[in-house]
Amino acid sequence: MSPTDSSSPGSVPRSVRPYVVLTGNPNCGKTTLFNALTGLRAKVGNYPGVTVERKEGELQGAAQNIRVLDLPGTYSLSPQSLDEQVARDVLFHRLPEVPSPALVIVVVDASNLQRNLYFATQVIELGYPTVIALNMVDVATDNGVSIQTEQLSLALGVPVHPIVASSGVGVLELTRSIAARAVQPPSPSTPRLFCELPRNYGLEAEKLTEALSQSFPETRYQALAEALLILSDERIVQSSPRRYSPALLAQVAAARQRLESQGVDWRSVPIEARYARVSAIEQMVSTCAPIHGDSTTDKIDRVVTDRVWGLVIFVAIMALIFQGIFSLAETPKAWIEWGVESMGRWVSRQMPPGPLNELIELGVFKGAGAVAVFLPQICLLFFFIGLLEDTGYMARAAFLMDRLMSKVGLHGKSFIPMLSSFACAIPGIMASRTIESPKDRLVTILVAPLMSCSARLPVYTLLIAACIPRVRVAGVLELPGLVMLAMYLLGVIVALAMAWLFKKTLLKGPTPMLILELPPYKRPLLRVVLRHMWDRSRLFLRRAGTVILGINILLWFLASYPKDRAAESAFEQRLALAKAAPAAAGVSTQERDAAFEQLRKEEAGRRLRESFAGRLGRGIEPLIRPLGFDWKIGIGIIASFAAREVFVSTMSLVYNVGELDRDSDAGLQTLAQKLQEQKAADGGAQFRPRIALALMVFYVFALQCVSTVAIVRRETNTWRWPLFQWVYMGALAWGFAFLTYRIAPWFGLS
Amino acid sequence: MATDLQPLSALAPGGHAVVADVRLAPESRGRLLEMGLLVGTPIELVRFAPLGDPVEIKIRGYHLSLRRQDADQILVRPR
Ligand SMILES: Nc1nc2c(ncn2[C@@H]2O[C@H](COP(=O)(O)OP(=O)(O)OP(=O)(O)O)[C@@H](O)[C@H]2O)c(=O)[nH]1
Numbered sequence: 079m080s081p082t083d084s085s086s087p088g089s090v091p092r093s094v095r096p097y098v099v100l101t102g103n104p105n106c107g108k109t110t111l112f113n114a115l116t117g118l119r120a121k122v123g124n125y126p127g128v129t130v131e132r133k134e135g136e137l138q139g140a141a142q143n144i145r146v147l148d149l150p151g152t153y154s155l156s157p158q159s160l161d162e163q164v165a166r167d168v169l170f171h172r173l174p175e176v177p178s179p180a181l182v183i184v185v186v187d188a189s190n191l192q193r194n195l196y197f198a199t200q201v202i203e204l205g206y207p208t209v210i211a212l213n214m215v216d217v218a219t220d221n222g223v224s225i226q227t228e229q230l231s232l233a234l235g236v237p238v239h240p241i242v243a244s245s246g247v248g249v250l251e252l253t254r255s256i257a258a259r260a261v262q263p264p265s266p267s268t269p270r271l272f273c274e275l276p277r278n279y280g281l282e283a284e285k286l287t288e289a290l291s292q293s294f295p296e297t298r299y300q301a302l303a304e305a306l307l308i309l310s311d312e313r314i315v316q317s318s319p320r321r322y323s324p325a326l327l328a329q330v331a332a333a334r335q336r337l338e339s340q341g342v343d344w345r346s347v348p349i350e351a352r353y354a355r356v357s358a359i360e361q362m363v364s365t366c367a368p369i370h371g372d373s374t375t376d377k378i379d380r381v382v383t384d385r386v387w388g389l390v391i392f393v394a395i396m397a398l399i400f401q402g403i404f405s406l407a408e409t410p411k412a413w414i415e416w417g418v419e420s421m422g423r424w425v426s427r428q429m430p431p432g433p434l435n436e437l438i439e440l441g442v443f444k445g446a447g448a449v450a451v452f453l454p455q456i457c458l459l460f461f462f463i464g465l466l467e468d469t470g471y472m473a474r475a476a477f478l479m480d481r482l483m484s485k486v487g488l489h490g491k492s493f494i495p496m497l498s499s500f501a502c503a504i505p506g507i508m509a510s511r512t513i514e515s516p517k518d519r520l521v522t523i524l525v526a527p528l529m530s531c532s533a534r535l536p537v538y539t540l541l542i543a544a545c546i547p548r549v550r551v552a553g554v555l556e557l558p559g560l561v562m563l564a565m566y567l568l569g570v571i572v573a574l575a576m577a578w579l580f581k582k583t584l585l586k587g588p589t590p591m592l593i594l595e596l597p598p599y600k601r602p603l604l605r606v607v608l609r610h611m612w613d614r615s616r617l618f619l620r621r622a623g624t625v626i627l628g629i630n631i632l633l634w635f636l637a638s639y640p641k642d643r644a645a646e647s648a649f650e651q652r653l654a655l656a657k658a659a660p661a662a663a664g665v666s667t668q669e670r671d672a673a674f675e676q677l678r679k680e681e682a683g684r685r686l687r688e689s690f691a692g693r694l695g696r697g698i699e700p701l702i703r704p705l706g707f708d709w710k711i712g713i714g715i716i717a718s719f720a721a722r723e724v725f726v727s728t729m730s731l732v733y734n735v736g737e738l739d740r741d742s743d744a745g746l747q748t749l750a751q752k753l754q755e756q757k758a759a760d761g762g763a764q765f766r767p768r769i770a771l772a773l774m775v776f777y778v779f780a781l782q783c784v785s786t787v788a789i790v791r792r793e794t795n796t797w798r799w800p801l802f803q804w805v806y807m808g809a810l811a812w813g814f815a816f817l818t819y820r821i822a823p824w825f826g827l828s
Numbered sequence: 829m830a831t832d833l834q835p836l837s838a839l840a841p842g843g844h845a846v847v848a849d850v851r852l853a854p855e856s857r858g859r860l861l862e863m864g865l866l867v868g869t870p871i872e873l874v875r876f877a878p879l880g881d882p883v884e885i886k887i888r889g890y891h892l893s894l895r896r897q898d899a900d901q902i903l904v905r906p907r
Contacts, residue, residue: 154862192888193864311858345854349861379875388878477893481879484895490882591856591898592882593863596891 095143096260097177099168101201102185103194104151105470105597107213109133110606111185111243112148115253120148122613130164131511133613139250140257147176153193155200155303156311159514169204170300172318181260182206183252188218188225188240189598191364195234195356199272202236203303207259210238211252216245217598222367229363235270244603271302273351278340282333283309289326309333310348375470375598382474392478395471396497399462407454414454418447441634446627453615455532459498459505460614464607466494470599480592486574487581489513489592492522496573499529500566503786507793508614517585521577523793524803527786528573530566530778533722537777538565540725545770561771569778572810633784636690637717645688649681691716705776705815706769715782722782768822772815779811834906837883837899839873845904847871847887852901864888871904 100115102108112120116135130150137144149168150161157163164173171178184201186194202208212227231238239255241248275283286305294301308314308322308330315322315330322330337344372380381387422443429435466472472494480490491513499506506526513519530538542558549557656674686692695713702712718725781787781804790800833848847869850857864887865871874884874891881896894902 153859156858156862158859190888190890193890196862196864313855313858345858346861346866349858350866353864353866383875383878383884385878473893477877477882477884478879480893480895481877481881484881591852591859592893592895593859594882594893596884596893 095145096180097145097147098137098181098183098256098260099147099149099179100183100185101149101152101165101169101197102211102213103153103187103190103197105595106151106185106187106190106194107243108148108151108185109610110603111211111213111241111249112146113606113609114243114246114249115256116146118609120613122616130161132164137253137256137260139253142257142261144257144260147179152197154197155307156314158313160516161514167318169201170304172321179206181256182208183211183256184208185211185213185243187214188212189214189221189223191218191223191225191360192353192356195359196352199234199352199356200303202234203270203272204300205303207262208236209252209255209259210234210236211243212238212240213243215240215247216242221373222369223364224367225364230359233359233363244600272355273306273348274355275351276342276347279337279342279344279347282337286329286333289329293323293326306348310345373598378599379474379596382471383477388478392475395466395475399459399497402458402462407458410454411451414450415447418443418450422447436638437631437634441631442627444634453619455502456505456508457611457615459502459509460611461607463494463509464610465602468600468602468607468610470597473594473596476594477596480594484592486578488521488577489515489518490594492518492577495522495526496529499526499531502531502533503527503529503783504789507786507789510793517581517587520794520799521580521585523790524580524799524806525573525577527781527783527803527807528569528576528779530569531722531783533783534565534777537718537722537725538562538774541770541774545767547767561774565774565778568775568814572779572814576806576810633691633717633719636694637686638689640688640690642685642688645684646681649677649684653677686713686717704819705772705812706766706819707773707776711773715776715780718782719784721785722777725777725782768819771822772819775818776811776815779807779814781807832905833903835900836871836873836885836902836904837896839904839906841873841875843906844870844872845906847902848905849903850901851903852898856898863892865892865902870907 100108100112112133112135115137117138120133120135122131122133133148135146135148137146147168149165152162152165154162155166155169157166167173168176168179169182182201182204184198186198198210210230212225212230215225218225225240227238227240237255237259239248239252241252243249283302283305286309287301290301290305315327334344382391422439425443426435426439429438463472466475472491475493476490478490479493483490483492492510495506495510495513497506498509503526506529507523510519510522510526513522538561542561546558546561551557551560653674656677692709692713694716695711696709698712698716699707699709702708702715707715714725787800787804790803791797794800836845836847839845847865847867849867850860850865852860869887872886874886876883876896877893882893883896883899884891884893885899886892
């Protein structure tokens, strides 16, 4: 299925709709330009098989249908990350689902001309009709740089349009130029080369070009560019292993050897030659008036990366985001829960009672609610991330945190995903997309759910209220608060330790170099940030949402079947009898209602205990016995696989407290009391502190969250990693819970 | 003269120099070269991160940050 094709009736068929791709260095303003060119109706998806964002839209203000594809930001055509590889593959027309571009627009940051032209000249050499969008002209002017566009156009041999993408200056002219050029029949130009190679290098490149145009006749215009790339960079061959025949590879190796024997560094020569040309072009086309004093970015950076203030500001920003995700999401979350639930109830009232009705209300709507409650947190997180990225602070955060994260073998960029996971692992895992190195990204994904997310909070709260005595420690601190803190810390410490372990063992590999650009600060554009947030949140709903919904329905089924008809009719009879009985003297209607309510709770409890989930709970009892857990807790563990907070409501069903008002403290207190009163077989309180502690520790580690499993599946594109994660976290949970159960008595908790 | 070469990370914040040699492993050197860190390029060490690592440098008009251990392998000639 192609996520991009939405041919409505009457639209021009796919093959004749011209296709324009937008490419450029990271941070050159490509996305801003894409939005300006395509308006608000872009489609965001992924490239098949990889989680690289694919954005496509229609050129606004053009008479014809012209599709614009936004490629990931790229420094060069020798890819270093998945993002760059996709960009390279599109530009070399190697992805079957992306047609050959009719026109390539290279966005060039005028305030960073040399490095941007390095890439631009590489792209021009590919031989497509090309247009340069010279962006950030305002920033260049502020820096005292002025660029003669005609001169630049002459030097590059392609049209150059000066623009300011963020304010729209020049976008209209650019649109016209694109519209005019994209529909022209392709007129293959003679290949141009922007680097003067030494003679012997040039000869080797020519020979290789010859061989390439024979093996790939359809790409003969790009053969020279490709020859240069594979000659000068060994990773090119690695990143597309099946493309080149052994004979060709042998030829490349021989060529390199010949060059080496002549004392030529085959890696750096083409790069140096290109930079020489590019700086010559820059000198020719730009004039630079010296600016006195520091730029705004320098001034901000002096504070933001200061030894003291830098860290203070960093902590403050992170605290704000964390707090924001945590608390701002609460109200919309409650509204969504309420809305979905009432809708479910309304729909079920329109239907005759029966299994289908229950499926719809309790399975489908509850499941949909389980998906939708994540939306506020995800939207908020992406809003904040968008803000950080758009202002340029994100790079500084990575700059500040790299030292800490590198201690466990991770990259500074892993910090944000880990922090967001305190609110919820789902947005955290999605935030890991900013990490280029696939191994670092995977490690981050694997450990992120160890951070205690907000769904663990109700579990901790319930168990602490039920079992942890309110005694003071060291005079001022209360034990319950300390236990809570300990749970959070435990998650963090083990997450870091596991990250270190994974980097040392399973995902070993050379630590990729940190090469992090610190772009100038920019004023964020609200519409860009909101757009970004909406695009990514929608992707979550579409991709993970379906899986979460499906598994929730399955869990509902497990918790409500099989039905015991006899027991159910017995319950109906008792209820009817109780209702029919004349009100005894001295019994108020309130008391009567309470009695009915009690009957209903007992019935709900019985159903759960005898359901598949209940049987499973009993089934796993031998497994959890060593942790001090009984089958009732087993039911809670099984049911809360849908989401950890479900543990609380399940416990209340198992103990006949009835459906809990989830957000009210009163409900939690009743349940906590009930748990306290539970007597185990040996007569002691069943929820003894050591069991509660073990249970909390279990919840710190266990991956009790289908949504996380679903999103990890989505982000890693295989079931292998989510399964591995589930198993390793389960093992940690069991081990640590066991230790807790055994060790707690030493500290006087029995 | 090779004697006045020093590692990039030995520059003081604000110090200017010219790149003289990039001694990183060939595989990891490629990207740095492509970013314009070539022999003969003027370079400025802007600052060290608050925790001492990484370092921030300025080349060809833009800012880049590298880990100290990698910056140690870039030899420069101070100006
Ligand atoms: N002053 C100014 N700012 C701009 C201009 N174009 C874009 N920006 C800002 O530059 C920042 C980066 O722009 P993006 O469009 O996100 O850059 P990008 O190239 O898509 O970056 P990647 O997503 O990393 O590839 C944003 O804060 C924009 O608002 C411009 O012409 N002038």
